[in-house]
Amino acid sequence: MHFTSQWGYVIASYGLALCGLCGLTLQSIIRLRRAQRRLATLQQLHPVSPTSQEPALNPLHVEE
Amino acid sequence: MKHIHHYLSPANFLQITRWATPLCAICGSGILSIGLIAGLCLAPPDWQQGETVRIMYIHVPMAWLASACYALLAICGLCSLIWRHPLANIIAIEAGPLGAYATALCLITGSLWGKPSWGTWWVWDARLTSMLVLFFLYLGHILIIRAFDDPIRGHRAAALLSLVGIIDLPIIKFSVQWWNTLHQPASITLTGTPTMAFSMLWPLLTSAVGFTLIGLALLCSRIKAALLERRSYSLILRGE
Numbered sequence: 655m656h657f658t659s660q661w662g663y664v665i666a667s668y669g670l671a672l673c674g675l676c677g678l679t680l681q682s683i684i685r686l687r688r689a690q691r692r693l694a695t696l697q698q699l700h701p702v703s704p705t706s707q708e709p710a711l712n713p714l715h716v717e718e
Numbered sequence: 719m720k721h722i723h724h725y726l727s728p729a730n731f732l733q734i735t736r737w738a739t740p741l742c743a744i745c746g747s748g749i750l751s752i753g754l755i756a757g758l759c760l761a762p763p764d765w766q767q768g769e770t771v772r773i774m775y776i777h778v779p780m781a782w783l784a785s786a787c788y789a790l791l792a793i794c795g796l797c798s799l800i801w802r803h804p805l806a807n808i809i810a811i812e813a814g815p816l817g818a819y820a821t822a823l824c825l826i827t828g829s830l831w832g833k834p835s836w837g838t839w840w841v842w843d844a845r846l847t848s849m850l851v852l853f854f855l856y857l858g859h860i861l862i863i864r865a866f867d868d869p870i871r872g873h874r875a876a877a878l879l880s881l882v883g884i885i886d887l888p889i890i891k892f893s894v895q896w897w898n899t900l901h902q903p904a905s906i907t908l909t910g911t912p913t914m915a916f917s918m919l920w921p922l923l924t925s926a927v928g929f930t931l932i933g934l935a936l937l938c939s940r941i942k943a944a945l946l947e948r949r950s951y952s953l954i955l956r957g958e
Contacts, residue, residue: 660769660834667773667827668754671780674819675932682939689946696953 726805728945735938742935750928756921771918773831779926780824783933784852785887787817791859792884795877805941807873808948810880811863812940816933818856825849836900844893845901848886855883 757775764771790813797806828846829839840846863876894903905914912919 658769663770663830663834664758664772667776667830668758670826671776671823674823678816678819678936679932682936682943686939686943686946689943689950693946693950693953696950696957700953700957 726803728805731805732942732945735942739935739938739942742931742938746928746931746933746935748928749924750932753921753923753925753928757925761918761921762915767835770831770834773827774918775921775925777824777827777831778922779929780820780827781849782926783929784817784820784824784849785890786930787813787820787933788852788855788880788883788887791817791880795880798873798877799881807869807877808941808944809937810859810873810876812944813937814856814860814863814876816936816940818853818860820933821849821853821856825853832900841900843899843901844897845890845899848890848893852883852886852890855879855886859883 754775757772761772761775763769791810794806794810794813797803798810825846828849832841833839859876859879862879863872866872866875891904893899894901906912906919906922914922
């Protein structure tokens with residue numbers, strides 16, 4: 655397999671795809687961790703019973 | 719319908735994402751690695767296009783993913799308008815950027831493939847232009863959903879845009895048949911036999927499955943984060 659100029663286009667495509675994928679993955683992981691940490695802190699500040707039917711336990715309540 | 723509503727309740731959905739996200743991520747990473755390595759090293763070069771045909775193992779899965787993601791946006795838009803299901807709105811918010819990424823990558827890799835094959839980075843060809851329209855539809859969706867002070871109005875406007883924009887999907891699909899284009903016709907169809915050698919077909923399908931699974935894992939993770947953020951917001955409102 656000798657290197658031709660065509661390989662430059664191929665490597666650029668693969669590089670772009672993998673960099674984009676890594677960026678998206680990293681962003682998702684950071685966002686998820688931040689959301690989990692914030693929720694844990696807030697649950698310590700405002701404890702609610704797990705069996706409670708309060709709207710605060712419903713994550714979609716704000717949207718309704 | 720009852721079962722769909724059951725699985726789309728936030729609590730059940732969070733439970734599903736707990737095992738579905740790592741499963742899709744692990745399987746997707748493995749399958750994608752095999753597909754991309756096979757595409758880069760094992761698949762033969764094309765007799766006419768040479769090594770640049772290897773761009774296909776990124777370009778084609780991205781095109782499929784971009785179309786599938788927009789179909790998901792339209793389904794979510796329909797669910798949002800008819801049943802006003804809040805999870806449909808969250809899925810639409812989170813799927814938009816993923817679809818835009820897939821479309822952008824499809825356009826860029828297409829351009830990188832076009833330069834050595836056609837001698838130009840871009841032509842106003844029916845397939846390329848309809849794909850560019852899809853990218854603008856994604857950008858419009860991402861912007862419009864956040865453009866209103868009242869989120870419900872934003873979701874409604876975005877749902878309408880996604881439903882109107884769905885017309886672009888058949889145009890993308892059939893553009894190579896309806897018009898004379900530089901872009902080659904589809905080598906793989908649902909009904910016909912693929913016109914591609916098996917040595918090229920299997921890495922393509924493998925990388926497509928890998929990208930889809932990773933896309934699902936990313937979507938699940940983003941939806942989970944959005945649900946947790948909303949739960950935090952509810953708790954803040956409760957504490958005030």
